[in-house]
Amino acid sequence: MTHTQRALVIGGSRGVGAHLAAGLDERGWSVTATGRRPRSAVGLDVSVHYEQLDLATETAATDMTGLLRKVRPRLLVHNAVAYPAPEPSLTDYEAIFRVNTLVPYRVLSGYLPGADCTCVVINSDAIYHANRTSGVYAASKAALRVLTSALADHCRGSRACVATLLLGPLADDRKVEQLERIARQRKTSPEEVTSAYLRRANPSYTTDSLIPLDACLRSVEYLVDLGAQANGMLCRLDSGSAGSLI
Template sequence: MKRALIVGASHSLGAHLARGLAERGWSVVGTGRRPAAEVPSVHTFEYRSLDLSVPGELQPFLDRQDGGYDLIVHNAVSYGRTYRGQGTGEPHLAELETLFRVNALMPYQLLHSLLAAQPADRFCSCVVVNSDAIHHANRHSGAYAASKAALRVLTTALADTFRSGDSSVATLLLGPLADPQKLADLERLAKRHSTGTADVARAYLRKANPSYVIDDLIDFESCLRSVEYLAGLGRAANGMVCKLDGGSSGSLV
């Protein structure tokens, strides 16, 4: 049985990836900050606590690893207070440090350690989930986008570091996801304006980024299929960027 690790599997996309891979026959380990009782479908995979905002939690987690993985998906993320207009003014330095620690520095250290410890005879596909916010930051998403841009550069470094070993490191670059929070926000707007949720979503996508050529938010199942695709490429996926963002750049990127 193939073994997968989903970092950031306590809710939303990560929980869907963990459940979906388990349903496809994978032995899945998922991590997250939330208690197991709050994790959807936690009975379908092994759930371990890991909070990347707490540096002291990383080494004990690494010490518990045994035998390596066939697939590692990094999906954990922190948005910060200003990402959805929840904060005002200049972010405090401590907040920025936490944002970069969770979104870039700890993932780099975690993935580097996991790939370095892989058994020599076990190939591992590593997929790092990132955001197309790195291409169009604004006053709300600037700090978040900068941390994800740092993750993108560090992912490239990982791909180069392990290119000669039995690993591949690829990026899954995502656009606006149909996560529960975003759907709830769109439904509230639709009710307020007495219109359909699909119409509100279409208007949101066109306003959020004029280059989007999609009218619907990206569904979780498409993300799962993209992860499977990258894993199926084996070594050929090393250094690859798979865009699932509905942008119009096409083959120019």
């Protein structure tokens, strides 16, 4: 297959990021993916170019800017994410905001207005229902949501656009394996365990199944096809987790 358009997936070493990188590669994009882990620890196909990039480092903004200028992607997916440690320090909290919010905003606000690029920012329905264990993570994602709107304003009148893909409970490999293990222990079906998990996780969920990763890929393709009309758009693939008023 001839690869004609370039895509860059920031945070593409595993989970939904890796799925997007692999799916875009299969659909004919020339894909570069990044992650904190070395290439030897990443299961991406060799046709996907991989760059090790840690947004928590002091040189992260410079490194990300350099990569963008080298790749010049038609599609940029920002999926890099950091989570709190069990007993996080203030430095840990600051690193979470650097990775999830501040470095991407700093870099993209300078890069996007002069680029011919659709940027899809992956966000989380955690912004709707923070608790004592997810509060800092949710706050970083809420800040990212606000700053993504600011990025859209940066892009107004240019060839670039930025949109948010807001995701709910994903059918990533680790979550599926965990639910299947519980089902075996309880001698019931994975479907029943998944349904019970979702009802406890958020009473606003209106589904009994996890969101398939292919639905995320199709949503990204939809946003790219919209072009400039996607600027500022919020695409919710969140199983109704925001409740009925949003």
